[in-house]
Amino acid sequence: MPELPEVEANRRLLIPLAGHRVTAVHLPDPTSVRPALSTKSKDAGGAERLTALVGQVADVPTRKGKRLGWTFGPHGLLAHLGMTGRFVVADAEPRWAKVGITFDDGRTVWFVDPRRFGCVVPVDAAKVSAALSQGLGPDALDDPQSGAQLAARFVTPRAIKVALLDQDRLAGMGNIHAVEALWRAHLHPDTRCVDLDAKAWDALAAAITTQLHHGLDLVAADGIAYLSDGVITNPFEVYGRAGEACRRCGGRIQGEVRAGRSTFWCPDCQPQRA
Ligand SMILES: [Zn+2]
Known part of the structure; x- marks a missing residue:
């Protein structure tokens, strides 16, 4: 998609x-x-x-x-x-x-x-x-939000991975880039938004921007072509890599479905917060 x-x-x-x-x-x-x-x-x-x-x-x-x-x-x-x-x-x-x-x-x-x-x-x-x-929050690419702005837009007990797909909070975040941004920010996808501290929001804000610009580079290089054309090279860090070694820490990538969407994370460097 x-x-x-x-x-x-x-x-x-x-x-x-x-x-x-x-x-x-x-x-x-x-x-x-x-x-x-x-x-x-x-x-x-x-x-x-x-x-x-x-x-x-x-x-x-x-x-x-x-x-x-x-x-x-x-x-x-x-x-x-x-x-x-x-x-x-x-x-x-x-x-x-x-x-x-x-x-x-x-x-x-x-x-x-x-x-x-x-x-x-x-x-x-x-x-x-x-x-x-209509019905959309700020554009995730053109109107990058600070950590504090993100925190204010995501006041909800829902899991961050699921909430990131709410287009009325932040427009343009899709499943793959949400998964990748959470990996970049060292955040477990099941973390409740209300349990994220200021440091975590800052890390996520930076990770979203980095990830979307990386996505633009991938598209420019035709690196995401496999999504629509059946090419097998996976250009992502964790998305679609369940069972593989984490490229950052060597941990074993987990893949499960959250709210109907495939979700991937590394339990070692994206630990669940207590
Ligand atoms: Zn890891």
Whole structure:
């Protein structure tokens, strides 16, 4: 599943198209055009609203958490990559293409999504910013929180690993990077938020920033490709490494499910707090 670094990489792919005028919109599979990010239902008027992009000039795309926004004059798009969605710039229509936008320099960007959990939502440009932020906490990458700020946002008896995935506390933290950040911060995933002290919050704040920038580097190097393409090299420190030796201390990595999500940690250097 794309996490924040992949979504940001998609945004960066679209940036060079800013300033170019849309000359055509293609809809090879309109089922991914939805009336809102939060619904799975098809948007009956979506095709017509997408066609309105023709003639408009693209702005620089924006991102909040795992949501993308892109405005074109008075019109706009929201996008969520779901499980397998991504944007691709290609002359020929790629397999599983849902939506394509051709620009005045001849380039076409396609929204491709084999498993169809992602979507594109046509909205008025004026609504893009609010729709991107609705229900989300500060962006984990663009608005890094201090330890004290994190502590204030995570006042809950819930386990830190589970709470880190609450997008209304911190937008963009996904399962893999939460697991990796906790390892970096030497924190056991089951630690209750209320049991973390100031030092632990500071360590976690730094670890989240380090981890997300590391994730961006991995994506830039195509190191997370295995997540979607079945390549076997695991680029992570603890994620997916149950039973292997901890790369930091040699302890045996544990893997268990927490709140339905795979969770990994080293019991030796991420000890459970009393
Ligand atoms: Zn360890």
